[in-house]
Amino acid sequence: MAESLKAEIDLSKYPYINKGLEGIVAFSTKKSFIDGQKGELIFAGYDIETLAENASFEEVCFLLWNDRLPNQEELDDLNHRLQNNRELPEAVLNYIKSTPKSAEPMAVLRTSVSMLSDFHEVSAENDKEFWVNKAISITAKIPTIIAAFDRSRNGKEIVTPLDKKSTAFNFLYMINDEEPGEQAEKTMDLCLILHAEHGMNASTFTSRTICSTESDMYSSVTGAIGALKGPLHGGANQQVMNMLLDIEEKDADPVEYVKGRLSNKQKVMGFGHRVYKTMDPRARILRGMSEKLSKETGHETLYEWSEAILKTMKDEKNIDPNVDFFSATVYYSMGIKPDLYTCIFTMSRVSGWTGHYIEQAENNRLIRPRALYTGEKNLDWVSAENR
Helix, strand or coil: CCHHHHHHCCHHHCCCCCHHHCCCCCCCCCCEEEECCCCEEEECCEEHHHHHHHCCHHHHHHHHHHCCCCCHHHHHHHHHHHHCCCCCCHHHHHHHHHCCCCCCHHHHHHHHHHHHHHHCCCCCCCCHHHHHHHHHHHHHHHHHHHHHHHHHHCCCCCCCCCCCCCHHHHHHHHHHCCCCCHHHHHHHHHHHHHCCCCCCCHHHHHHHHHHHCCCCHHHHHHHHHHHHCCCCCCCHHHHHHHHHHHHHHHCCCHHHHHHHHHHCCCCCCCECCCCCCCCCHHHHHHHHHHHHHHHHHCCHHHHHHHHHHHHHHHHHHCCCECHHHHHHHHHHHCCCCHHHHHHHHHHHHHHHHHHHHHHHHHCCCCCCCCCCCCCCCCCCCCCHHHC
16 A cells, blocks of 8 residues: 555555545446546546537446547448437336426436337347347437426427437437527537546446446436436536526626625535536536636626636635536527436536446446445344334
8 A cells, every 4th residue: 555545544444434535446447547636637548628529428427438549431330320229118208207307307208218218129148239229229219208398397299309410419409399500509519528538526426336236227327317416416507507597586796696605505506516626627627618608698798707707716716616606508599497416417527427337347246335334233232112
């Protein structure tokens, strides 16, 4: 054990505990790397700025499943397979139509993904090709589930997915029942790239833990969706938008609004990160996109408020924004309802979850940490009438 680590840990008091597993390394991975001091994010060797500028979401999926980028033939094949796996089983569609319109979109998505396992082939072969086939099927169907529920809850006819075009194009087409423009498709595709993978976060850890029991990929993804649903993880971007809409509704000054929350010891969602000690690199990319989109769609005020809040948080707390902060205004400028934000996060992050599932399955060991018991021991038994 390194001397620096020995200095941090009193081995005489083992087992020791790190709240929230802070600083604990549980896995080795080739999927992504984060340097929190530099604000650097790398997917399987490629920094996020390079991928954002050059890649498609489908190329990033292939990268996360195979640890390399596809050649043209492989990319064409993946696009074809994703396009041909978009339709949902009738039973899943019926569930989406019959579930309460007031249901949480993430809850509906979680249940629908779990149901999909009933319709996938059962095979004794557990190998890379089998896992990738499942990853493709799940990744292709999640956008259809999201769009189908959104249209169903609004009393609109569910749009059948296309067997052509990109994931981003098809999702916007299904949710709006019209083909998106080039800029809208490009923006959605970039959002999917930025959210695809991000180290050993709570949902990815959940995914790998479930995989380690040799459970199936559907169980793994369903569990990951449950973890992502929480407001301290994927649900944060929805809370950011709710804050901005609250400022609008109250006709409040954004700076005073944020200062008020800080003085009342309330969270300001979209700021700070467990890993980054500078601005989240994904937030830097989305910041520029947010400015451009807000001007194009008439939401300049939201962008101006965001900038004012950013400066206030920096001045008051020296905290930088994370990916959730600007993704909220980007989605809103595209006409997407706030309660769908975490679903779109899922639509992207499933590529990372399934990539980690494959990596875990290829060299598996059951995940079994210890717990530090803090209760009493050897208590005397007292009968019920005397307690």
